[in-house]
Amino acid sequence: MEIPDDVLMLEVEGEGDRCDFCNRSDSWPGKDYACGEVKTGFVTFAPSVWAACGPCAKMIDAADWEALAQRAAESRNPEIRDLFLFQIRKTHQAVMKSRTGIQ
Numbered sequence: 001m002e003i004p005d006d007v008l009m010l011e012v013e014g015e016g017d018r019c020d021f022c023n024r025s026d027s028w029p030g031k032d033y034a035c036g037e038v039k040t041g042f043v044t045f046a047p048s049v050w051a052a053c054g055p056c057a058k059m060i061d062a063a064d065w066e067a068l069a070q071r072a073a074e075s076r077n078p079e080i081r082d083l084f085l086f087q088i089r090k091t092h093q094a095v096m097k098s099r100t101g102i103q
């Protein structure tokens with residue numbers, strides 16, 4: 001399966017006041033997760049802190065990865081949602097494996 005470039009960009013578009021998991025900005029405060037290097041197969045992120053909004057933090061702490069992926073996909077274009085889900089599941093798994101602590 002060929003991955004369009006714009007899907008990859010979705011993974012790195014996070015801004016300072018947006019959740020790194022669902023890309024929303026309306027559910028703070030949340031929680032920060034310190035992570036090491038994250039490799040998704042397509043993109044490598046340097047070690048950093050991933051910020052989660054309140055709802056995402058609850059899903060992360062409950063290890064409810066599918067709910068987290070579905071929430072992240074809700075705001076995406078329906079035409080690429082399935083492809084996005086495929087990629088975001090891999091990204092979330094890589095983030096969780098790289099966790100170095102909770103701040």
Ligand SMILES: [Zn+2]
Pocket residue numbers: 019020021022023024052053054055056057
């Ligand atoms: Zn979120």
